[in-house]
Amino acid sequence: MTVAHLIAVPPVVIAGPGRLEHSPESADVEFTVVIPFHNPGAALRRAVERITDALYAQGITFEVLAVSGGSTDGSDRTLDGLARTRVVVRDDIRDRGAALQAGFASSTGTWIGFVDVDSDVEVDPYELVECLHRAREEASVPA
Numbered sequence: 567m568t569v570a571h572l573i574a575v576p577p578v579v580i581a582g583p584g585r586l587e588h589s590p591e592s593a594d595v596e597f598t599v600v601i602p603f604h605n606p607g608a609a610l611r612r613a614v615e616r617i618t619d620a621l622y623a624q625g626i627t628f629e630v631l632a633v634s635g636g637s638t639d640g641s642d643r644t645l646d647g648l649a650r651t652r653v654v655v656r657d658d659i660r661d662r663g664a665a666l667q668a669g670f671a672s673s674t675g676t677w678i679g680f681v682d683v684d685s686d687v688e689v690d691p692y693e694l695v696e697c698l699h700r701a702r703e704e705a706s707v708p709a
Contacts, residue, residue, distance in 0.1 A: 642655050
């Protein structure tokens with residue numbers, strides 16, 4: 567699957583470093599959700615809250631990495647105080663592609679998913695959870 571395909575059809579779930587390395591540190595986080603954003607305003611917090619609520623409800627251990635792709639509206643500050651949520655704001659990340667790369671590189675989960683909060687479409691957190699369940703099932707099927 568190419569990065570272009572990943573960008574075209576979120577939400578997407580792929581194997582993360584925790585799955586590839588099987589290290590004790592990565593076993594603590596099953597699922598990393600990368601959320602690149604650029605000026606989404608209050609929609610960012612609403613999306614993160616809906617995603618974390620769905621993951622908690624499913625009993626999934628997770629982290630959320632919200633990565634600014636050059637955002638200037640202060641939306642990163644709307645995430646202050648949210649549990650299991652890290653915000654990445656760096657001067658060298660100026661677009662969505664760089665934000666995705668930084669999020670993937672910083673993830674620790676067994677699985678990595680990402681969603682698009684910048685579109686006009688509301689994020690369905692249960693669709694993301696369903697993608698995780700499908701990835702798990704496909705990984706457990708012998709080749």
